[in-house]
């Protein structure tokens with residue numbers, strides 16, 4: 001369309017993740033993952049953050065990942081719905097423990113490979129490019145129990161073996177890859193982010209940054225392997241994005257916001273620029289961190305990503321006197337409440353201009369193509385008597401954010417595509433709820449696991465179809 005600012009080959013679609021959608025948690029030879037042990041309910045936060053160790057399942061708890069939305073059995077129906085909307089890209093993740101059930105085996109599980117081959121082939125049948133995350137929060141549980149997860153350098157070897165297996169097995173089906181979903185979430189929710197559960201006496205900062213070093217090495221090596229297996233492969237990093245605003249123009253608040261941004265951007269600074277950023281030494285000294293770095297690690301880190309992907313739900317706010325009492329989590333990262341913007345029912349600030357600001361900052365910093373791989377509004381939906389879901393609030397959120405992305409393109413930023421989060425309703429990562437819905441497609445399932453799992457098109461389904469058909473011109 002001539003009046004569209006989006007490039008002709010712009011990729012439009014949606015995103016899900018294995019652990020929040022597939023279910024079938026022990027089928028096809030799959031091993032347990034961290035997420036399979038995170039219950040719904042009051043203990044969820046303590047387990048997610050690694051403060052309470054829970055490596056065994058209990059009969060008296062409900063684990064939403066075990067059934068998810070049953071994507072494992074229903075993916076053909078679901079992908080057909082995505083195709084009906086005109087998707088040209090579909091982001092999902094591979095459950096590492098379907099390919100390597102324990103994580104440290106030498107040979108992969110053929111059934112797991114067959115499942116993903118079939119699923120990616122189903123996408124290709126409709127001309128949809130799969131965009132595949134290798135690890136979206138779900139570390140094989142065995143690696144956590146036996147090795148302490150990413151605190152152990154052996155994880156680099158296990159992950160790169162797994163990554164190579166995927167690049168080879170799905171060569172010709174998948175060319176867009178992400179290594180770790182929201183890699184910076186490791187700092188904010190260590191167990192769900194990276195399988196880190198703390199021991200008595202741990203220097204938590206030390207553990208988190210040592211694990212970070214291992215993930216950064218694994219990501220760089222995976223990027224290198226992806227390019228060796230097929231030079232057409234394109235690999236991205238993935239940030240839980242959203243700039244921090246200073247709460248006021250007081251210099252101390254401005255500095256606090258800059259420091260908070262760096263905390264998250266630190267990961268991408270390494271993945272996109274190939275070396276630890278200049279501020280690392282001072283920050284590590286202040287946190288009492290001494291990293292174990294081996295000779296040759298610096299060389300490994302030079303394998304930078306091809307593009308920078310990120311999620312954006314909300315901007316954030318920081319001040320010099322920010323603390324646990326006056327802040328709350330929006331997409332897991334703590335923030336002060338911004339009095340100038342509205343918030344969702346879950347308290348996540350709604351700030352489309354913040355997306356343009358975030359994208360400009362990221363492009364100024366990295367000079368690599370951007371890919372917005374998660375964005376959306378978690379909201380409660382009602383099915384009316386006619387069986388319809390009139391989700392105008394979702395349409396309005398997405399419309400404003402797509403407009404902001406268009407403005408960022410107008411600012412001269414190369415943007416590869418857009419995959420809205422939870423294009424089909426799925427389990428919420430933060431709360432484990434089904435009632436926090438993001439989809440264009442409604443799934444009949446509630447927070448306790450009741451419902452038929454039937455799929456229904458929402459009003460936003462028809463709206464997004466029109467957006468895609470007009471390449472973003474008709475919003």
Ligand code: BG6
Nearest residue numbers: 181182331378427428429430431
């Ligand atoms: C991101 C994650 O943090 O935000 C997703 O990558 C998650 O897995 C999404 O689902 C939205 O968060 P929530 O808690 O509303 O599901």
